[in-house]
Amino acid sequence: MKRNLLALFLLLNLFAFSFSRKLFSENAFHDETVLLELKSSFSDPNGVLSSWDPNSSNHCSWFGVSCNFDSRVVSLILRGCDEPQGSLHLPDSSSCSSRLGGEISPVVGNLSEIRVLSLAFNDLGGQIPEEIWGLEKLEVLDLQGNTFTGESHGNRVLNQGLNRISKDLNPVDEKPKLWIQRFLANFGKSLKVSRFSSFSGNAVRGIELRKLMSFNEEEDGVTPNSDESPGKTGLYPIEIASIVSASVIVFVLLVLVVLFFYTRKWKRNSQIQVAETKEIxxxxxxxxxxxxxxxxxxxxxxxxxxxxxxxxxxxxxxxxxxxxxxxxxxxxxxxxxxxxxxxxxxxxxxxxxxxxxxxxxxxxxxxxxxxxxxxxYLSGGNLEDFIKERSKPALEWKILHKIALDVARALAYLHEHCSPKVLHRDIKPSNILLDNNFNAYLSDFGLSKLLGTSQSHVTTGVAGTFGYVAPEYAMTCRVSEKADVYSYGIVILELISDKRALDPSFSSHENGFNIVSWAHMMLSQGKAKEVFTKGLWETGPQDDLVEVLHLALKCTVDSLSIRPTMKQAVKLLKRIQPSRL
Structure with a gap:
């Protein structure tokens, strides 16, 4: 008897293990590969799926895609044109700029965890893949507003208003509720649908349904075999009662375990839906x-x-x-x-x-x-492009002085007037934007602290960019406003010269030779005028140009105590300010 009970207990546990494994096993087919194959079946003239690039981001961050915590796709929404509220009429295609074309690839059937699939109001055609009907977890299917042809797979058509379906379903001859219940019974599960469209030839009739959650269930009765009596099996009634009680307890425990994991998954999916609220x-x-x-x-x-x-x-x-x-x-x-x-x-x-x-x-x-x-938006582009393309030497000094002063004022404000002070930590020409009047604007301030160094492209382990990072910051990772002053000095040297921070022409010198070393070398050799970009030394006030050069070099000295503050830099630049443009 004990052996029989042990065998039954092991059998029940084996059943529980197999059931749980089957319930929670993940489809080995990679969802990212499925999405890429699905993308290749679409025509995309407007770049709707341009973010679907495995080399630039995870597939869960692609446009229209939502995933669960296991990175499995649970929602794919690629609506071409929003349907007018309360209407089944297709919007004018000429006013829509975000349509997909082509056909739906059968590979969509491999998205085994998908719950919501909406490809409404595109220019999709052909036949609806049979594989869609095998998606057991699919709750919402919205294919309206396309031009599908061929047979419609019986009654298994959800929200396909404005499609061309050749087969006459004739749902108007039946009560909608019974028709839907038969559909739900065929699937063996409940579906939630926002709109169920019925078809009769080319006619479209919308049946508004708030919620469909019920389906017919059949219960199988079990009739005990009279031959398997306690007397013949050698089990007494109390032993049978013990076996039944143990079975009931194990079954209840299994149900509780299943409900526990199902509830956790449901909560996770709910959290995903809440997090995906598109708010600005x-x-x-x-x-x-x-x-x-x-x-x-x-x-x-x-x-x-x-x-x-x-x-x-x-x-x-x-x-x-x-x-x-x-x-x-x-x-x-x-x-x-x-x-x-x-x-x-x-x-x-x-x-x-x-x-x-x-x-x-x-x-x-x-x-x-x-x-x-x-x-x-600033239409003048960034300072990096301006330096490469500048072509007005007659106005060069006034423009360059204005840019240098504007950036200095912005940094002085971040350092002196914000509480707590804001350190930029990534000052470079590409982060300085211009308008059409050469007014300069500092961008990306605060992002280094906000997003952390893990989001930076720098390989030094600190926020910033090679060539612009202060030496003490690179060596100790300790940052202060004087690190911003150093980066500002590098930008000024680039602004007044034809050299970049790590110019290729410096490769013939020793390691570590940069624009600061080059400017010091020019001064020591009495070649100060060779520091300045072509035509600037001849047209600009030479005394003022030399003062700006000395300011840039002072900003980039190793000693923090010698580097000026940005407030002091603003004061000097205002003193040598040329006449207005």
């Missing part, structure tokens, strides 16, 4: 509402054609939200502060940092899969 936190009113959809659409869904700059924290895109409102959107790499209260607190603190020579932070968006900052 706006600090500055620009005269029109800003939404997640309007910002992403204005960037061309972060297409390369709208990219205007790359940096250590992400790429920046031009976003024309209206003819009179052009913004710059810095798309950040999703890091450790995603959705964290500290991130929101740091961003809110940056909103209070305002100065005429700082790029204005208009708002931001932060979720589990997407983070970006919204700034005012």
């Amino acid at each position: 936190k706006v600090f500055v009113d620009i005269g029109l509402p800003l939404t997640y959809e309007s910002i992403v659409r204005a960037t061309g869904y972060f297409s390369n054609s709208n990219c205007i700059g790359h940096g250590g924290f992400g790429s920046t895109y031009k976003a024309e939200v209206s003819p009179n409102n052009v913004l710059a959107v810095k798309r950040l790499s999703v890091g450790r502060f995603q959705g964290d209260q500290q991130f929101h607190a740091e961003i809110s603190a940056l909103e209070m940092v305002r100065h005429p020579n700082l790029v204005m932070l208009i708002g931001y968006h932060a979720s589990e899969t997407e983070m970006f900052l919204i700034y005012n």
Whole structure:
């Protein structure tokens, strides 16, 4: 009897293990590969899927994709045009700029964890893949607004309004509730649908359903075999009762375990849906509402054609939200502060940092899969490009002096007037933007502290860029405002000369030779005028040029006590300020 009980207990545990393993096993097919194959089956003339690039980001951060905590795809929403509220009429295709074409690849059937699939209002055609109907966890299927042809797989058509389906389903002849219940019984599960569209030939009839959660269930009765009586098996009633009780207890425990894990997964999925709320936190009113959809659409869904700059924290895109409102959107790499209260607190603190020579932070968006900052757009580009392309030597000194003074004022404000003081830690020409009147604006202030050094492209282990990082900061990782002063001095040397911080022409010298070493060498050899860019020495006031050169070298000395403050730099530059442009 004990052996029988032990065998039954082991059998029940084996069943529990097999059931749990089957319930929670993950499909070995890689979801990222599925998405890339699905992308290849679409035509994408407007770059809607330009972010689907495995070399630049994780597939869970791609546009329209949401994942669970195991990086399995649970939602794919690629709606071409939003349907007007309360209507089943397809929007005018001429007003839509974000449609996908082609057919749905059968590979979509390998997204075994997907719950929501919406490809509505695109230019998709062909037949709906049979593999879609095998997605057991699919809860919402929205394919309306396309041009699918062929048979519609019986009654298994969800939310396919405005498709061309050849087979006449004739649902109007039956009660909708019974028709839906038969569909649900065929699937063996409950489905939640926002709109169920029925078809009769080419006619489309919308049946609004708030919630469908019930389906017919059949219970199988068990009739005990009269031959298997206690007398024949050698088991007494109390032994049978013990076996049954043990079985019930094990079954209850299994049910509790299953419910526990299912509840955890449900909560995780709920958290993902909450985190994916597409909200924009706006600090500055620009005269029109800003939404997640309007910002992403204005960037061309972060297409390369709208990219205007790359940096250590992400790429920046031009976003024309209206003819009179052009913004710059810095798309950040999703890091450790995603959705964290500290991130929101740091961003809110940056909103209070305002100065005429700082790029204005208009708002931001932060979720589990997407983070970006919204700034005012400056049409003059950045200082790095200006230095490469400058072509007005007659106005060179006035322009260069103005840029140097504007940047000095911005840094003096961050160091002297912010509480606590803000250290930039990555001052370089590409982080200095210009407008059409050569007014200079410092960008990316506060991001080094906000995102941490792990998000920087620097290989020194500190925030900053090779050639611009102060030596004491690179060696000790201890940063102060004097590190910003050093970087500012490097920028001034680049501004007045034709050399870069680590110019290729320095390769013939010893290791560590940079623009500072080169400028000191020129001075020691009596060749100060050779430091300045072509035509500047001849047209500019030479005494003032020498003063600016000495200021730059003083900013880059090794001794922190000798380096001036940015307030002192502003004072000197104002004293030698030329006449206005």
